[in-house]
Amino acid sequence: MRLRLVISIFPLVAATLAMAAPAPAPAVSFARDVAPILRERCTGCHDGRKAKGKYRLDSFEWLRKPGGSGEAPVVPGDPVKSPLHRLLLAADPDDRMPKDADPLPAAQIERIGRWIREGAAFDGPDPKASLDSLRGPTVHPVPPSRYPRPVPVAGLAFRPGGAEIASGGYHEVLVHDAVRGTLSRRITNIAERVAALAWSPDGARLAVAGGTPGRDGEVVLVDAAGGTNRAVLASSGDLFLAVAFAPGGGRLLAGGTDNAVSCFDVATGKRAWFLAHHADWVTGIAWNAAGDRFATSSRDRTARVCDGTTGEAVASFTEHGAAVLCVAFAPDGKQAWTGGRDARLRAWDAANSDTRQNLDGFDADVSRVAMVDGRVVAGAANGRIRRFAASDPKETATLCGSGSPITALAVDEASKAFAVGTHDGRVRIWKPDAAEPSIEFPTAP
Ligand code: HEC
Known part of the structure; x- marks a missing residue:
């Protein structure tokens, strides 16, 4: 792994010191990148207890099944044709998802869009498993034993x-x-x-x-x-x-x-x-x-x-x-x-x-x-x-x-x-x- 020491922690000193040129963005992973957003902002209304709009997305299998509209929520390769992405961008707040809440941050919408564009693949162990079970224990990289340069003290x-x-x-x-x-x-x-x-x-x-x-x-x-x-x-x-x-x-x-x-x-x-x-x-x-x-x-x-x-x-x-x-x-x-x-x-x-x-x-x-x-x-x-x-x-x-x-x-x-x-x-x-x-x-x- 390339070591990138990011020296800015706080927005006011937003400067990034890269020790090596950043690598091209890796493919978006459903389990790692998309499921956490859905768990955080969507499953509250779209799971087995509450299936608003007759739609559930609390497992990958459910997520792909149409809800009340009858329209496939995800069209692999085409975010524009995918209601799951389109509804995040809806101009009318009454249509936009998550309903009755602030829109997702642009970076998250972009990540979901990119996942669909890249084929909307499932990379977890079981498409029937709940999104919660995809969480798995996060393991972060081991820090260097000695830092080549100081890291700003934030926190x-x-x-x-x-x-x-x-x-x-x-x-x-x-x-x-x-x-x-x-x-x-x-x-x-x-x-x-x-x-x-x-x-x-x-x-x-x-x-x-x-x-x-x-x-x-x-x-x-x-x-x-x-x-x-x-x-x-x-x-x-x-x-x-x-x-x-x-x-x-x-x-x-x-x-x-x-x-x-x-x-x-x-x-x-x-x-x-x-x-x-x-x-x-x-x-x-x-x-x-x-x-x-x-x-x-x-x-x-x-x-x-x-x-x-x-x-x-x-x-x-x-x-x-x-x-x-x-x-x-x-x-x-x-x-x-x-x-x-x-x-x-x-x-x-x-x-x-x-x-x-x-x-x-x-x-x-x-x-x-x-x-x-x-x-x-x-x-x-x-x-x-x-x-x-x-x-x-x-x-x-x-x-x-x-x-x-x-x-x-x-x-x-x-x-x-x-x-x-x-x-x-x-x-x-x-x-x-x-x-x-x-x-x-x-x-x-
Ligand atoms: C506060 C409840 C609520 C939250 C949170 C919510 N939704 Fe919805 N969702 C609804 C309701 C209600 C409908 C039915 C359509 C309508 O009323 O606009 C719906 C419909 C949908 C549909 C259309 C299903 C179909 O086939 O008709 C999709 C896709 C969807 N939501 C995705 C999401 C996503 C993705 C999120 C998270 C970013 C989300 N929703 C968060 C309430 C919610």
């Missing part, structure tokens, strides 16, 4: 208690000792890029969101101690970008290029709900301390506050006027902080969306924000890191960065320290009042 999380810090690597999660900066262990069998990480409140598990842009996406729960125990909560055709455990750790939220927020029950791994909250990528998710509200940020230029139980939106903030790249939520749930491509950090009222603070001076995309101990820390794409009291944002300290774009930020509730990850593959950890980082280390093995 960064302290172990509760602060002794360790996890960061995203290339097809792995790297766990470092947070005091010494030494590599403690490598958790492998992870998607190519890690876009976001969260450590469960009991310290036992890590939630990992990531994937390969335009190809696959995954939200997995892995054993933080490095065991092989692994649960795939969601898989799709494109990146997941955000994960957040609810306080208490019973539920996990995830979102990304599906423009949606999914809520999973951590014990069973089952999805409790899925809400297509945004018109573009979900870039960040943050909970309040009580777990009755969460906030989301999105590339659709808005941010939202939602009910922690049902997921329904209760407030929407539209003042950025540009992609919103990150969100932090005050522990009391009264105020959310969002940063965006407008180079501003804004604080707004979680009940009525009124702007409370409007901070500029970043001179670049505000890529990450977090709250710790009554303070707000924000990082920008020009490497600038600013820290200030949430109650009086004018008291600003600008901390020394390396100039490399800030791609990740994590806080340690125990010691009130915070850590910043950068595009050049380094992590710096600051003690609460320090002007200089207490430790700095490269994450790459």
